[in-house]
Amino acid sequence: MQQDAIIKEHLENAGKYGLYSRERQEEIxxxxxxxxxxxxxxQQKAMPLFKQGKYELGMTYIDKAVKYDxxxxxxxxxxxxxxxxxxxxxxxxxxxxxxxxxxxxxVMDHSYNxxxxxxxxxxxQFEEAEKILAEETKLQAEEHGEDWVHHLDLLYLxxxxxxxxxxxxxxxxxxxxxxxxxxFSEALYYKAICLGKQxxxxxxxxxxxxxxxxxxxxxxxxxxxxxxxxYPYQIRWKxxx
Numbered sequence: 001m002q003q004d005a006i007i008k009e010h011l012e013n014a015g016k017y018g019l020y021s022r023e024r025q026e027e028i029x030x031x032x033x034x035x036x037x038x039x040x041x042x043q044q045k046a047m048p049l050f051k052q053g054k055y056e057l058g059m060t061y062i063d064k065a066v067k068y069d070x071x072x073x074x075x076x077x078x079x080x081x082x083x084x085x086x087x088x089x090x091x092x093x094x095x096x097x098x099x100x101x102x103x104x105x106x107v108m109d110h111s112y113n114x115x116x117x118x119x120x121x122x123x124x125q126f127e128e129a130e131k132i133l134a135e136e137t138k139l140q141a142e143e144h145g146e147d148w149v150h151h152l153d154l155l156y157l158x159x160x161x162x163x164x165x166x167x168x169x170x171x172x173x174x175x176x177x178x179x180x181x182x183x184f185s186e187a188l189y190y191k192a193i194c195l196g197k198q199x200x201x202x203x204x205x206x207x208x209x210x211x212x213x214x215x216x217x218x219x220x221x222x223x224x225x226x227x228x229x230x231y232p233y234q235i236r237w238k239x240x241x
Contacts, residue, residue: 003038006031011044019048039069043076051228055085074098075107079115083108083229088119095119108225111136114153121156122232126163133157151181152221159190159233167194185215186235212240 010031017023025048031041042065049058062080065073078094081087095112098105104112113132120129133153140149158173174191177184192207214220215237223231230236 039065082115130160183214183219185211
């Protein structure tokens with residue numbers, strides 16, 4: 001209860017200041033001066049720094065959060081390593097350790113295996129990523145039905161196939177994505193690339209135009225943290241003419 005009271009007092013006070021302000025950090029520091037083992041306060045110190053791109057500094061604080069409450073914050077740290085800091089080998093190691101300790105749970109709406117696969121894609125380990133995502137999407141379909149398979153799991157499964165030049169298979173996967181999210185610009189774009197690789201250039205050019213229109217409308221990767229970080233293979237549509 002004493003920790004709860006410290007958290008309540010100092011986060012309420014911190015909330016009076018801007019998220020990125022020194023005053024907010026100083027208020028959290030006052031709470032930690034009373035009890036330096038409060039993991040949530042360490043996480044609250046770290047979070048704004050990640051959103052500012054201050055990954056190395058933020059990681060020193062999130063490491064403290066994990067030290068004092070591993071079960072709650074280790075998967076968050078692993079997520080940060082994958083999506084924000086882009087230290088993919090470290091992200092994989094953290095997620096594998098989370099799986100060993102807690103099972104293949106979820107963080108930020110995706111399984112640990114999803115982020116492991118995403119990290120492997122970024123390390124050009126496409127075959128391994130494909131195997132993980134094929135299993136993930138199969139389990140989702142078996143447990144909840146095709147409509148409940150996450151479109152991002154499918155997008156990256158298609159990308160893993162595309163990077164291995166499995167263009168026909170990739171198109172089939174992108175079609176599954178588009179059945180769930182018909183305006184998804186990245187799915188349209190990478191499907192178009194795969195069609196072009198198969199000699200279907202007219203179809204590909206038409207799809208690229210459709211992708212560009214939808215991308216400029218904001219029909220892109222819509223994860224909450226995509227406002228802070230570009231996700232792997234996400235296209236910066238605003239740069240397109």
